[in-house]
Amino acid sequence: MLEIEDLRVRHGSRLIVDGVDLEIAQGETYGLVGESGSGKSLTARAVVGLLPRGITASGSIRFRDAALSGEKAFHAVRGRRISLLMQDPFAMLNPLRTAGQTIAESGGAVRERLREVGIDDPTVAKRYPFQLSGGMRQRVALAAALARDPELLIADEPTTALDATIQHEIMELLGRIQRERGMSVLLITHDLRVAFTLCDRLAVMYAGRIVERGPAREIAAGPAHPYTAGLLRALPSAERTLATLTGIPGSVPPANTVQDRCAFLERCDQAAPECGEARPALRPVAHTRESACLLPVRPAPETPTDERRPQAVGGTLLKVDGLRKDYRAVRAVRDVSLDVAAGESVGIVGESGSGKTTLARCVLGLVTPSGGRIALGTGDRPRHRLVQCVFQDPYTSLNPARSIGTTLAEAAAQGPADDRPTPSDLLRLVGLPAAYATRRPGGLSGGERQRVAIARALAVRPALLICDEPVASLDVSVQAHILSLLRSVNRDLGTSLLFITHDLAVVRQVTDRLLVMLNGQVVESGPTADVLDDPRHDYTRRLIASLPEITFEG
Structure with missing residues (x-):
């Protein structure tokens, strides 16, 4: 083909x-x-x-x-x-055209194509992209991509x-x-x-x-190949909590800088002198397999399971009672109650539209609840010193025109005057060189930008860090580094986490307790391992059943 x-x-x-x-x-x-x-x-x-x-x-x-x-x-x-289906359906769907117009423009029979991608509701053809959920937009984009067979x-x-x-x-x-x-x-x-x-x-x-x-x-x-093995080792597990989360150190080099040697040399844990002498060609390693490595891959020792759970070190830091949030006729959050203790890590999982992010925005004070009560901390400590947020896209919290050092210094200035951290202190805290203070966000990788976003959030030493899908779009190796960092923030600094995600494998690695949300309500809660190992609600079972059933080795 x-x-x-x-x-x-x-x-x-x-x-x-x-x-x-x-x-x-x-x-x-x-x-x-x-x-x-x-x-x-x-x-x-x-x-x-x-x-x-x-x-x-x-x-x-x-x-x-x-x-x-x-x-x-x-x-x-x-x-x-040959047709192309993109990651972001907005790249394929004209915001000024309905779903039906987009499919018809591509040369397809609208109803037939919608049915093929599992859309039986004929009114979808009359809706614009912004009126569709993310999954529905991707189905429409697929229908348009398949329109000409x-x-x-x-x-x-x-x-x-x-x-x-x-x-x-x-x-x-x-x-x-x-x-x-x-x-x-x-x-x-x-x-x-x-x-x-x-x-x-x-x-x-x-x-x-x-x-x-x-x-x-x-x-x-x-x-x-050791690179493939490293990617597999970096995968989080939904079945067990790993004692360590191992990402591949460093980052991918530009192709033009590694033409005369193994491109993976600087990041490989089994490199030999001959790996730097010439570029290894793909060679057969089995009847149907090829690898560009001079050496056989050493099997990695199995990562032990971490049975330890960090204990709460204080009283209740966040208490939410009967929270409601309505947007006209839509009730986004329905009578939700939860609490987070000092030093505890609590996860919230659920599909888009389940109310996870709306709940977080209410806690952050970015939207006003329609009912219920939120109690955060004690005394007159300003809210921004009590709670900070790390978003999915670090560009939402980093000014692209300012250096990293300027951004971190500005954030630290909002905290207490005594023992205020410097940009170098904050960069070292998240595992980045102090020299990065002179760089701008555009000069960093996605994972490095997310580390800076975490450093910025920690600059005022918040008691609670809300993480809203912080690793959703990161490579698996970078994801492992960020999750390990967040576990350290929780366990070593005693910072409480409210961790929002749709990834069950990720939430298992960083949280003590778990809440499952559906249609604005909490439908199941309990210790994270108990909820994932022995789910009681049909929706939780469906989430777990949707995970790909693949056994990874190596």
Whole structure:
């Protein structure tokens, strides 16, 4: 179906993708995984001739044995025989057009396409994107992408940041449509659970190169490259609380800086001198497997389970009684009560629209409750010194025009005058070099920006830190580092956490107690391990059942 040979992508003279070879068969789902900056999305965009301005591609791309070269050739297949589904459906859906207009414009029969993606409500066709939930928008975007019966669908992070149950539905939907049509799928994702669940084969990309490829389940059972093994070890578990959360140190280097050696050399825990002497080629390690590593991967010792639970060190810090929040005719939060003790970590899980974020905004004082009571701390300590928030996107709390040091100093100035932390103190607290104080947010990686956002929140030494999906869009290795940092903030500093997420594996690693929300109400609560191991409510069982059933080793 698709054959790529020696694909190289450049931004001017700078090499970004370095010699990728790839073959996708008829009816196959092929995965492309790796951290941000590995070159996955640019590889996919090169296939359909949609590289950003100033970025060029060389090499051979053949679709059904016909060469794709030049805009005329790309235009003949793009949107017709090859279709693209993006991570953010807003990138595909015109906000000024209804769902039905978008699908019709793509050349499809509206009702038929909506039914194919599981939408039986005919009124959806008359709604605009902002009137649809995230999962519904992704279904409409998929319907538009399938409108002209493509032979190959390129899906770029189609389930990132979706709720567990919606993600599960989209995954099942993609699988069903792929089987029914005999369509090929190229799935780009940094979510290994999604890749191993959906894909027949996959390639692991790192610094613009493919470092491992083969059948998906064989790679999951025993990775042949230390980078793949590191990604698997960084995955949090929904079944047990890990004593340590291990991410890969460092970050992905630019492809043009590692052309003459193993690109993973500086981050590898088993590197040998010969790894820095030449670039290792992909070589067979089994009948259907290849790896670009000179050495066999050493099995990692199993991470022990952490049975210890941090104990509350004080009285009740936050108490919420009978909280309600109405938006006209919609009751977003319905009679919710909860409490958080000093030094405790409490998690809240649920789908989009369950009321999690509205509850947090009420506690932060960003919205006014319609009823109920919130008691936070004691005495006259200002609210901003009692509670701070870490959001999913650190850009919401970092000014891109200011240096990191200026941002942190400004935040610290809002705290108590005695023993005020310096920017260097705060950077060291979150594991960043003091020299980062001179940088601006644009010069940092996503994980580094999130660390700075946490440092900013801790600058006033809050008693309670509210984390609203703080790792939802981060690579698995960076996610492990951030979760480990938050556990340290809770256990070592005694800062209470109210941790909001849709990821059950993540919430298991950082919380003592768990509340499950549905339609604005708490439907189940208790110690985190008890709720996840022995759920009592049907909705909690459904959330747990939506997790991909993959056994990871290595």
